Amino acid sequence: MLRRHLLASTAATLAAPPLVRAQGTVWRPDRPVTIVVPWAAGGSTDQMARLVAAELEGALGARFVVVNQPGASGSIGTKNALEAPKDGLTWAAGAAVDVGCYKVLGLLDTALADWNLYFAVANVNIVVASQASGFKDFGQFLDALKARGDNVSVGTAGISSAGHNMMEAIRQASGISYRHATYDGGAPATVAAVAGETQVSAVLLVEAAEMIRARRLVPLAVQSEQPVTLRGFGEIPSILRWIPNVPAPLNYFGIWSPKGVPQMVTDTMNSVWAEKIATSQRLKDYSDSRAALFAPLSGERAYNEAWKMVRQTAWLYFDGGKARVSPDTLGIARL
Structure with a gap:
């Protein structure tokens, strides 16, 4: 069932309009692009980000550099990406649920809606x-x-x-x-x-x-x-x-840039995601070999899928006494 769901998601992604071609403008970075991985090297985010970086280099003809900045449950590296100049040259990577719950935990003043989302895989x-x-x-x-x-x-x-x-x-x-x-x-x-x-x-x-x-x-x-x-x-x-009532939402991983980057950047990335990432054999092979789910989603569809786990996790923190801010004050309703 999960794979059928993701195949449908992939089909929707592939059907997305080629925004770059329609507008005739392509973002070509004139300097290396940094992808901040807010966790240690070798982990799931690091693995995914390096594969995505290689695909983006081939698509855009620019260098994409993965930099590990671990600490504070990923919030330090994410904060650095959030506060970087909004020129498209600094991205964050990770699990979307983290970005969606940092404010609940009191770790970082940001929310899922603050970012342009581009997912590659869903992990188990x-x-x-x-x-x-x-x-x-x-x-x-x-x-x-x-x-x-x-x-x-x-x-x-x-x-x-x-x-x-x-x-x-x-x-x-x-x-x-x-x-x-x-x-x-x-x-x-x-x-x-x-x-x-x-x-x-x-x-x-x-x-x-x-x-x-x-x-x-x-x-x-x-x-x-x-x-x-x-x-x-x-x-x-x-x-x-053993525990029939444990929730099991999909955990989406990818890269994202803060809202406010030039439209040319998001238009280009939308097209690259639909035409390059969604057909990436490299990412498909990685997913198959490690029992991940290939999930090349972006934009509103990515947000809607990730929001399901954000809602479940935010209230999990609250009920477990780990939340510093009540999710309902942030517009996060219980599932």
Whole structure:
């Protein structure tokens, strides 16, 4: 069902009008373009951003440089992109739900509507266990959380990260507790579980895929409506087998520029996204190999799809006592 949904989304994207050709104006950057990844190198955002940068270089004949600026759950790098000159030469990358919830968490005064959105993939959250933890399936992990949760260490990329959101959804649905260990990104959190520094890590499947295939990590469950098949490993069960009421919205990743950049920039990027990114074999292969979903969306459609997870996550923070601002004061209604 998820893949049918995204195929329909892709078809809509491909049908978008070629704005650049219609207006006869093309943005050609005369200096390198920076894509700020507000997380550590090697994680899901970093992987996606580098693939997108390579495709954009080919389409526009300009250099796109990926710069890692981790810290404060991604808000530091995002803030730097937000405050950069609005000339199209500085972009941010990441998960749209983060941008949509920074104001709720009191981390950054911005909202999803402040950005021109361009998505490449939708990622799936996963809980993986260290080989030394003894956990063989999610049921064993859940039993341990219920019995001694404060002694069970779970690594994530920090507050507002996809893995932390997954653990908070589990906590809210089942009443468990856990000991949260934060890292500067999904890649360090994954390595922590491999090394036995944490018993478990909650990250994105794209970040843990290689270590799962190498049998260095035990995949316990994915936050998805259906089991997910990882090429070279096999099927990973859905968390809904154990906790049926955990939400599983799609988690969209991409790049974005602040509203206010020249119209020529957005017109050009709209066309590049429809004609180059939406047909990118490089991104399709990446998605297939790591069990991500290819989702080349932009504009209003991207906003509407991402808004679903923003609404769910913002109220998850509020109900869990982590919100500094009530979502309803920001126009974020409960699902």
